[in-house]
Amino acid sequence: MFKVHPIRHIIIIAVIIVVLFPVLWIFTTSIRRDNSSISPNLFSNQTTWQNYIDLIFEKPNVPLLYNDIANIYSLGSPYNKMNDKEILNVLNGDFNAYENYFKSTYRMSNSITSNASWISVNFIPKAKSLAIENVKENSNADLRYISIVSSDLAAKFNSLDQNYKMAGILDLLNSLKSSPDQDTIRIVGQYFPEIPQSWDNYKNSMSKAASALSNAPGNVSEILLESGVDNQMAKDLVSAYEETLNSLKNGTFTYGNWFAPIYLRRINMDTINLSNTIGSTSAAKLQNIKSMVFSTVQNVNSAFSSYDRSLSDAISKAQSSKTLLLSTLQSSLTVLSNNYNQLQNKLNTLTASSVSYLSAMSYDASQISIFSNNIVPTAMALDNMVSLVKSVLHQSKLSTQSDIFYDVSSYISQAKDWIAISSKYSIFDPITEQVQKILDDLNYIQNNQSVIYANLNSNAILNVKTSLPFVLLKLQSGLSMSIPVLQNYDTNAQKYKEASEQIPDVRKQLEEVSSEIGPIQEKINSINDKISIASLYFETLKSAKKIDEEAKNINSFKNADVFLNELNKYYAILQNSNIYSQLPPMPSSSRYDQFFNTQKLIDTVNLTLQTGNNLNKFTDEYSYYISNLKNRSKDYVNINVLGFPFSVNEINSINNLYQNQYVSIIGPNLGIISRMTNELADLPYFKEISGKLNSINDTSYYITQIWMQKYIPPLMRWLLNSIIVSGTAAVITVFLSSLMAYPFSRLRFRGRKYGLIGILLIQMFPTMMAMVALYLLLNFIGKFLPFLGLNTLGGLTFLYIGGGIAFNSWLIKGFFDTIPMELEEAAMVDGATRYQTFWRIILPLSAPVLAVTMILGFIGNYSDYILASIVMTGLNNYTFAVGLQTFSTGAYSSNWGLMTTAALIGMIPILALFLSLQKFIVGGLTQGSVKG
Amino acid sequence: MIKKAILWISVALIDAILGWSITLLFINGSYALGIIVILLLVFIDYALINPKGYPFRYMLPALIILMILTVYPIYFTFQIAFENYATGYMWTRDQAINILLDKVVISPNPKFFNYSVYTLYKDYKPTNDFVLLLKGPDGKLYIASSPQPSSAGRYTSSFEMLTNGSVSIDGVNYSVVRSLKDPSQIIAISVNGENYNYFYSPSDQSTFPNLKFFNSNYGSILSNTEFINPEIGTLFFTTTYGFNKLVTAKYEYTLSTMPVVENGHQVQKTVLVNTITGQPVLEHNSAFWDVDPSTGKQTMIIGYYGYTGLANFSSLLTNKQIMSPFLSVFIWTFEWAALSVVFTFAVGLILAIVLNNRNMRFRTIYRTLLIIPWAIPGFISIIMFRVGFFNVSFGIINRIFLGEWLHLPPINWFGDAFWAKVALFLVNTWLGFPYMMVISLGALQSIPDDLYEAASIDGSSRWHSFWTITFPLLMTPLAPLLIASFAYNFNNFNVIYLLTGGNPPIPNSITPAGQTDILISYTYNLAFGGASGRNYGLAAAISILIFAIIATISAINFKLSGSFEEVNK
Structure with missing residues (x-):
């Protein structure tokens, strides 16, 4: 119908690759030799079948054998139930296995040793010379690069002012101060010629002194011998002379060095002491020699001091150049930053004090608001009174007399004072308003005293006169008590104002100062940059000189190493400098790989020789303990079996030996050897020995397989458990289900319909949900029928049967329905009973379908994890599914080799079954499920 | 004829086996399972004896297994969905009472007794027959008779003070045999003329080789033994003092009949009594509670499970801390x-x-x-x-x-x-x-x-x-x-x-x-998850919910695929 386009194949193949990638991964990981859970590579070319061997044959290696014999001697399970003969048999088996392991260890250890020594004798000299050639060849590029950089730097350096140059040399000079160095002195000499001059002078004076004093020790010992003095003091004196002479010869004599004063003092003291014991002529001779030596040494010393002085002069000169460059800037920077700090402090104080004034003000304001409770009612009452008075006066005539109604002048002045302050602050406006009213009212009274007095006959005014004092009293208390608070508020407000006015000013100053600081800092930085260029120039000059020298004598492996070291130092100097990014790109460092790999090869070969040696010694010692145990095993076992507590010390000794030798030294070294040889064998220039390296790699891997701590779980037992349980359950389930299905398919009886619906309902209830009940049920049954209890294969089989019957009955009923009735009817006409027709006709006819159902049931049970994990708790009773979980959790979850191997072993039977019966299974599953 | 005989014999055999298991189940208190087996028994007899039950004979084996492994667990799940079966409430009421009755508490001013074990040897091997020599705090010596089982898993032993090196307990004469060399050493105890050898004492290092035998053969007996003396009181080995000493102690709870106010009436009732405070133990909210007589404060001692109605379901809808994770x-x-x-x-x-x-x-x-x-x-x-x-x-x-x-x-x-x-x-x-x-x-x-x-x-x-x-x-x-x-x-x-x-x-x-x-893994966590305890009741309630959902989905499916018509064929 459609054309088969190649794109279909491409799509399908791409999908298949993606889909099957996990399977491929499982397989490749299971045969990897390295630790795949941390390796950065998805696949590895180092393969091994070791995981399969371990899991399928479960052959214990040495640590597992050790665990076994340790268990035997402490009579752990299952040995506590064996008699002495059985135990001895097991022990002998273990000892024989040990013997084999020792033999193969010796064999393999000798093999790696002989391979390593072959390499070291026949290949390494060649490799060394090749590596040297390689270094020589490649060094030209470096030398070229260095000369480019040097000229570049020199150009930069020459464009600098003298002062920068001087400042740059400071580092070099300081390094001279601590250790004099010929090259450095020459470089420095270009700028400070007196340094090399005085240095040469010092050297000359030393060699002169040495030749002048060459006879002194001999003369002294002769004199002493003649005088017959042969004590310790005499020896000391001679050796003091000798040491002095030696240091002069070596050119290391300096008065400041620790030994010179000691030896000179000894010469002095011993000469005096010995002079007392020997004859006066000899003593005089001794004294002569001493004074000659002292005067010569004095010359040397003064030569050194002049060198030292010239160096110090140079340093101070360089230092002063540096200071000249930086000092003004530095000092103005200091001044500015001091200034800045002061301003900052001032700002801080101002801000702090203004905050504190503010808080004092708010406190005062809240006080005033309390007093306003006194003042406001007074204002209102006074207002009422004055309006009363006004209403009376309105009608009356003016008086000419000057009588006083009530003198309120003192209150007026108080109120005025109050207002004078409060009117300044809007916060008090509401109260000020009230006080103003009071003031107006009081003024009215004060201005109209005589008129009011004239109307005293009015009732209203008389009433006012009686209550006025009370109002005024309240007013008095309110005003007089609040005025100090108000004044306080006023002063605080003044201070706050002053402080806050200053703040912007100070801020501005700060900004100014900091804007001044910036450029100065920049200037300083640029000067420092220039100085560092100068100092880089000097440093590289010194280093480049060394490299040039070393490059001339790359003739031995060691010298090549020194050369590469110097080269490294040079590049490190460049990389740390701040002009690194402006330099031309450095030649790649991998050019010297051959050299470094040769070095690695030498190290690896040495490590292999050493490890082989260690391994042999270790195995000797281990086998010594084992042979001891073997000889004594009968007695040990008997004492143990008789029930007396008996500890076997050899067991502890073996463990100590193993931990101290193998775990901490040999094992890790074998790992290193394996990794290194693998790396080196791929290199083209080691092609000649790649076979030997691979052999070392393989052999050391197999040695570790014998000796390393391993986890070898009883996987085959688990697999067998799974197969037994799943298979038995599948067979029984299908048999019982077909019995159950038959009447439902062929017979009509009461309860058939409800029976079928019941089965339908029951098979919907997930077995998992009933786990609690099943657990308790098995626990209960196990008390009476132990083979069906918890942690037994029977119990789990029983559960699987129970879980499968309802579903399978329904399925098989569907199959039976498709078989025509006529067959049975014919048989029954011939006299067959119902049961016979079932057994002879129905079952054989549906056998293929039943077989498929059985296999599906088997796969289903095999794949169950959760029921098995709850029922099976003993390690030996695990099913494969539960067992596989142990590989993926805890300490062994990073041992992917073992895990994937176990997975592959477990999946292969099912995979094979499924794929070979694909047609039937797929048909059975899909059609069966369409039906039910 | 032979067929008939075989039929009847097999009916009798099955009835006998099932009858035996029914008895066992009822003794063990598994009434639900017992009833299911009774139903099975009736059904089996019907299928085997009545010719109309012929079709059922095919189903019997499968049906038995279905009943036990599918129907009963479903029933059980439904049952605990209405119970408070959870961590802290893992016992039945009777089990909880037994646990309380087993609790031993050390007396306020405890007296300590050192002990040594004397064992009867047979063929130079120690046997399980032993007596104890006790040494009181005042240095007096006592003999404790061999512990005898009293009730399930418990033992009693009486001990009496030695006078002049001998004593008689329950009509048995005990006398000490002293070493001739060092009379302070008692090397054996003679019981009705048979010598029990000095075997083990926690204060004597030379007897430690026998410790293994002591622990495996005597330990479980001694740790469940109550040593009685009318004057001194009762002694126990307690875990607090390891196995090194006996200490005066008593059972913390006893059963006694006393008047209790219940629903406003005073009735005579057997209740648990705390022997230290003398107060009866209260029982409410599926748990037993101690009462402090001075403050009246109640503290829970032990819980037990029982019917709680729809509490599990309602907590799914009302308890916010359960509801919101459940909803998500x-x-x-x-x-x-x-x-x-x-x-x-x-x-x-x-x-x-x-x-x-x-x-x-x-x-x-x-x-x-x-x-x-x-x-x-x-x-x-x-x-x-x-x-x-x-x-x-x-x-x-x-x-x-x-x-x-x-x-x-x-x-x-x-x-x-x-x-x-x-x-x-x-x-x-x-x-x-x-x-x-x-x-x-x-x-x-x-x-x-x-x-x-x-x-x-x-x-x-x-x-x-x-x-x-x-x-x-x-x-x-x-x-x-x-x-x-x-x-x-x-x-x-x-x-x-x-x-x-x-x-x-x-x-x-x-x-x-x-x-x-998902619901099923959540249910699993509730029932078997570790840290926060197990809540079987809530797990079962959710199981039923899942069952209902799956049944609904399947019903729709069966309708679609026509499975129901098949049932009616």
Whole structure:
């Protein structure tokens, strides 16, 4: 119908690759030799079948054998139930296995040793010379690069002012101060010629002194011998002379060095002491020699001091150049930053004090608001009174007399004072308003005293006169008590104002100062940059000189190493400098790989020789303990079996030996050897020995397989458990289900319909949900029928049967329905009973379908994890599914080799079954499920 | 005739076995299981004896197993859904009372007794017959008789003071045999003339070789023995003092009959009494409570399980800390089942369409290779995916694909809900698409070609004819399968449990719920999850809910596929 386009194949193949990638991964990981859970590579070319061997044959290696014999001697399970003969048999088996392991260890250890020594004798000299050639060849590029950089730097350096140059040399000079160095002195000499001059002078004076004093020790010992003095003091004196002479010869004599004063003092003291014991002529001779030596040494010393002085002069000169460059800037920077700090402090104080004034003000304001409770009612009452008075006066005539109604002048002045302050602050406006009213009212009274007095006959005014004092009293208390608070508020407000006015000013100053600081800092930085260029120039000059020298004598492996070291130092100097990014790109460092790999090869070969040696010694010692145990095993076992507590010390000794030798030294070294040889064998220039390296790699891997701590779980037992349980359950389930299905398919009886619906309902209830009940049920049954209890294969089989019957009955009923009735009817006409027709006709006819159902049931049970994990708790009773979980959790979850191997072993039977019966299974599953 | 005899004999045999197990079940208090077995017995007899029961004879073996392993657990689940069966309430009331009655408390001013064991030897080997020599705090010596079983798992022994080296307890004469060399050493005890040798004492190092025998043969007896003396009181070995000394102690609770106020009436009742405070123990909220006589404060001693009605169901709806995680699990379960079907079906259908061409070369090989994920047992693939692929620090996705190749930051697969769900769908699609591919292929092949020819003559595009012809025709046979697949994924415990374990957890939940937990794994956590205790009652309640949902889905499915008609045939 459609054309088969190649794109279909491409799509399908791409999908298949993606889909099957996990399977491929499982397989490749299971045969990897390295630790795949941390390796950065998805696949590895180092393969091994070791995981399969371990899991399928479960052959214990040495640590597992050790665990076994340790268990035997402490009579752990299952040995506590064996008699002495059985135990001895097991022990002998273990000892024989040990013997084999020792033999193969010796064999393999000798093999790696002989391979390593072959390499070291026949290949390494060649490799060394090749590596040297390689270094020589490649060094030209470096030398070229260095000369480019040097000229570049020199150009930069020459464009600098003298002062920068001087400042740059400071580092070099300081390094001279601590250790004099010929090259450095020459470089420095270009700028400070007196340094090399005085240095040469010092050297000359030393060699002169040495030749002048060459006879002194001999003369002294002769004199002493003649005088017959042969004590310790005499020896000391001679050796003091000798040491002095030696240091002069070596050119290391300096008065400041620790030994010179000691030896000179000894010469002095011993000469005096010995002079007392020997004859006066000899003593005089001794004294002569001493004074000659002292005067010569004095010359040397003064030569050194002049060198030292010239160096110090140079340093101070360089230092002063540096200071000249930086000092003004530095000092103005200091001044500015001091200034800045002061301003900052001032700002801080101002801000702090203004905050504190503010808080004092708010406190005062809240006080005033309390007093306003006194003042406001007074204002209102006074207002009422004055309006009363006004209403009376309105009608009356003016008086000419000057009588006083009530003198309120003192209150007026108080109120005025109050207002004078409060009117300044809007916060008090509401109260000020009230006080103003009071003031107006009081003024009215004060201005109209005589008129009011004239109307005293009015009732209203008389009433006012009686209550006025009370109002005024309240007013008095309110005003007089609040005025100090108000004044306080006023002063605080003044201070706050002053402080806050200053703040912007100070801020501005700060900004100014900091804007001044910036450029100065920049200037300083640029000067420092220039100085560092100068100092880089000097440093590289010194280093480049060394490299040039070393490059001339790359003739031995060691010298090549020194050369590469110097080269490294040079590049490190460049990389740390701040002009690194402006330099031309450095030649790649991998050019010297051959050299470094040769070095690695030498190290690896040495490590292999050493490890082989260690391994042999270790195995000797281990086998010594084992042979001891073997000889004594009968007695040990008997004492143990008789029930007396008996500890076997050899067991502890073996463990100590193993931990101290193998775990901490040999094992890790074998790992290193394996990794290194693998790396080196791929290199083209080691092609000649790649076979030997691979052999070392393989052999050391197999040695570790014998000796390393391993986890070898009883996987085959688990697999067998799974197969037994799943298979038995599948067979029984299908048999019982077909019995159950038959009447439902062929017979009509009461309860058939409800029976079928019941089965339908029951098979919907997930077995998992009933786990609690099943657990308790098995626990209960196990008390009476132990083979069906918890942690037994029977119990789990029983559960699987129970879980499968309802579903399978329904399925098989569907199959039976498709078989025509006529067959049975014919048989029954011939006299067959119902049961016979079932057994002879129905079952054989549906056998293929039943077989498929059985296999599906088997796969289903095999794949169950959760029921098995709850029922099976003993390690030996695990099913494969539960067992596989142990590989993926805890300490062994990073041992992917073992895990994937176990997975592959477990999946292969099912995979094979499924794929070979694909047609039937797929048909059975899909059609069966369409039906039910 | 012989047939008849065989029939009757087998009926008698089955009845005898079942009768025996019914008795056992009732003795053990498993009444529900007992009744189920009685029903079975009646049914078996009916099927075997009555000719009308002939069809049932075929079913009997399967039915017995179904009853025990399926019907009873379902019944049990329904029962505990209405009970408070959970951590802290794991005992029946009777068991709880027995536990309380077994509790021993050390007296306020304890007296300590040193002891040594004297054993009867037979053929130079120690036997299980032994007596004890006790040394009181005042230095007086006592003999304790060999412990005798009193009630289930308990022993009593009486001890009396030695006078002049001998004493008589319950008509048996005990006398000490002293060493001639050192009379302070008692080397044996003579019991009615037989000598019991000095065997073990925790204060004598020379007897330590016998410790192993002592621990394995006498230890369990002695730790359950009550030593009685009318004057001194009772002595016990207590775990507080190891096995080194006996101490004056007593049972903390006893049963006694006393007047109790109940519903406003005073009635005589047997109650637990705390022997230290003398107060009767209160019983409410499915637990026993001690009362402090001075303050009246109650403290719970032990809980027991029993019927609590709809409490489990109502807590799902009313208790916010249970409801909100339950709701999120509930919603995710539907999302999970639906999206799983969508993804697997989409991938499966596309591959089926690509493969659906009889002229294609290597078609069977391709199909076989694509079936492989289905053919590998699911748990193996899931574990490999979890450890090898999705592990956050080691897994090759984070470490190699993202880290080494793409230089991307690692994905927190199981710590982030979104990525955990992505991982689940990836793995489940990988596991499930072959099934979908196979059923789609089957359905595609049953669509006759002439339909397409007619459509192409009418000028229909390929895309158009897919949606108008292929898809509708596919859905008729596939719909029931897709619904079944939905039901399967609804309860797909293995993928969730083995891949994410439900992680990451839902914050602030008092039940062990995770953001990728589906109902069934959540139920599993409730019933078997470790840290926060087990709540069987709530788990059973949710199980019933799941059962109801699955039954509804299946009912729809059966309707669609016509299974119900089959029942009525």
